[in-house]
Amino acid sequence: MAIEEHAPSTGTSATADSRQAVEVLYSTVDPKWVARLVADEYDLGVPDDCRLLFAGHNDTYEVSVGGGSYAFRLHTRGKWWLRGEGDVRFELDLLTHLHRHEVPVSYPLPRRNGDLLGTIPAPEGERFYSLFSWAPGAPPSGELTVDQAYLVGQTLATIHVTADLHTPEHPRYHLDVATKLDRPLAELDEAIRAAGAEDEQTIRHHAGEIRAQLAAFDPGPTGWGIIHADIQPLNYHFDADDNITIFDLDMCGYGWRAYDLAYCYTRTGDPQRSAMLDGYQSVRPLSDAEHSMLTTFGRLAWIAHDGRPVARLAQLMRDPYYSGSL
Structure with missing residues (x-):
């Protein structure tokens, strides 16, 4: 198997001969080897092509067959x-269930x-692999249309009710x-302490409010x-007829x-925001308590988002619908 190894922090790669010289954080696999694996392990035929699309939380390859x-x-x-393995199987079983109930998701084969x-x-240890149906189309280009936001x-509501x-x-x-609150705040603590007093006070204040509101x-x-836990434009495609396919439930869980x-x-402008809410409630109406928590949950979602600069996070605590630049 052809493997490229990646060391932490520097992002440099190493060959198998220097494997002992670096701590392997993650590795990527030659697409040609992936193609042979698909030919051997799946009843689809011999792939015509295979290419690496994205290397990150997971490595994703497009495999073309017939x-x-x-x-x-x-x-x-x-x-x-x-x-561990059970976490991956939870996602795969859920996607299979959703597909059987005709929810438009990319499902495992x-x-x-x-x-x-x-x-x-x-090199970093045993890795799991799976093969999924393709999500036709592409992410939305620019702002969602009202019809797309509704869909x-x-x-999303259909995923929720079907998952039940x-x-x-x-x-x-x-x-x-x-x-979603304690873990990211702990990771950001040093940066928050180093921020300006106003930004730190804003973040601490709203984090306390979020905690109190969640408790009640x-x-x-x-x-x-x-x-789903990561429903954003990079995780759904629209085809030419504006049919949607949702994918990447890697972070799914109970919430x-x-x-x-x-x-x-909270990441959508009006009138798309209203359309999205209407679309959700056409399947699963929110309770009054849930509706009143949307802004609070929006703030929580910004805190939980990895890699948010502190100054930007403080602005989003003040206004979780803010879309400008700082």
Whole structure:
């Protein structure tokens, strides 16, 4: 297997001969080797082409077979939301369930032995792989149209209500106060302390308000359950007829449904925001308590977003709908 290894911090690569000289953070695999693996493990035929699309949280390859395309994913190890095999299988089983109920998602395909998941050896340790149906179309170019925003909200609600019909066989993490507030605040603590006094005070104040409001919040009987947790334009495609396909449920877990909606709702302008909310409520109406929490969940979603500069985060605490630059 042809592997390129990547060392931490510098982002440099190393050959197998210098493997002992670096601490391997992650590796990427030659697309030609991926193509051979797909030919051997899946009943699709011999791929015509394979190319690496994205290397990051996961490595994603486009595999072309007989005029059709598939997405091959090498799951990255060591992320806080991916503790082991059960976490990956939770996602794959959920996607299979959603697909069987005709929810428009990219879904996993079985290997020849019927398993949805396989493993390969890698310098950083064993890695899981899976193959998905292709999401036709492309991410929205620029601002969503009103019709597209409505469909995003409607499809997200459909995922929520359909997930309630699913009984998972594997455990999965909770997107709760500890995960979405305590963890990112701890990671940002040094940067927040180094920020200006006004920005630090703003972030600390709103974090305290969020914590208090969550403690008093009753999500109701269907307001807590399986959510996507990363519903944003890079994770859904629209085709030429504006049909949507949602993918990358890598971060899915148990959380507040209103948080899932607020994650994309606060990142959308009007009138698209109103259309998104209308689309969601056409399938799953929000309770009054959930509706009143959308702005709070929007602030929480900004805090939980990795890599947010402190000055920008402070502005988003003041106005979670802010779309300008600093």
